Amino acid sequence: GGVFSTWANEELAAGDVIEVMNPQGAFTAKVRTTAMNDPQGIVNDQLEANPRARLVAFAAGSGITPVMAIATTTLASSPDATFELVYSNRSTVDVMFAEEIGDLKDRYPDRFTVHHILSRENRTSPLHTGRIDDEKLSLMLDRMLGAGDVEEWFLCGPFDLVQTARDELKDRGVPEERVRFELFTTGKPTTPAGQQGRDIEVRADEPTFDINFTLDGSSATVESPRSARETVLNAALRKRPDVPFACAGGVCGTCRAKLVSGSCDMDENFALEPDEVEAGYILTCQSRPTSDAVEVDFDA
Ligand code: FES
Known part of the structure; x- marks a missing residue:
């Protein structure tokens, strides 16, 4: 299954x-x-x-x-x-x-x-x-x-x-x-693994977060409506389907990126070591922006 x-x-x-x-x-x-x-x-x-x-x-x-x-x-x-x-x-x-x-x-x-x-x-x-x-x-x-x-x-x-x-x-x-x-998983049935790939419509008049990401040397910016509460990964996937992720539940670390600027809240973390968190790495499948603009680097 x-x-x-x-x-x-x-x-x-x-x-x-x-x-x-x-x-x-x-x-x-x-x-x-x-x-x-x-x-x-x-x-x-x-x-x-x-x-x-x-x-x-x-x-x-x-x-x-x-x-x-x-x-x-x-x-x-x-x-x-x-x-x-x-x-x-x-x-x-x-x-x-x-x-x-x-x-x-x-x-x-x-x-x-x-x-x-x-x-x-x-x-x-x-x-x-x-x-x-x-x-x-x-x-x-x-x-x-x-x-x-x-x-x-x-x-x-x-x-x-x-x-x-x-x-x-x-x-x-x-x-x-x-x-x-x-x-294997966080064991939390409520963790919305299906959240990734969620289609989100951005209306012209609504407040958004600006998420800038770099992957394989090229950068892109995506607008994320504040009301959607989507993860950095979800937003990035809407722009580029090759953004890496696997479990979408905070356990594998595949979606790891470095937070270059701005701030995020990270829900679960069973993948990053304390020194990686200290160095500014986040799990993008678990992180939602808390500042107007966020910049992450998947290549770092
Ligand atoms: S995709 Fe596995 S930790 Fe984010």
């Missing part, structure tokens, strides 16, 4: 060509910046400083996808680092990458550990059975993992799981910068 998957299944045919964006986002291991996520090929020396770094990931369902890439890369490139994965699914048949996870266990028996948690199947240990709520998570941290000496935590899955884990780690004094996360 997804927008893209439905289109891909029903419309896409062999021989079709589609234009895609670069991979992007911040859900990568800081301990090992690879040439792939750093085009300059600069290798972070943090792992050299702590070659025995311990990394721990919580993934649920298809949230395993980026986590597999991070685990595989880190284990291959850092001979002494360890990776522990807590992977939650409904039942055994739902486990994605089962074979690849098995391969990692075979290849790195001392450095890779996986804990499968199944919500609708009974496993021998109660800790491995049922949904991961705050109580179970707390027990896992106490008995299975322990929150100390972890270089980086990776969380990827539905909002509730990620938020529960973030809160618990925070309560245990884990510094924010050691916790990396990626969400």
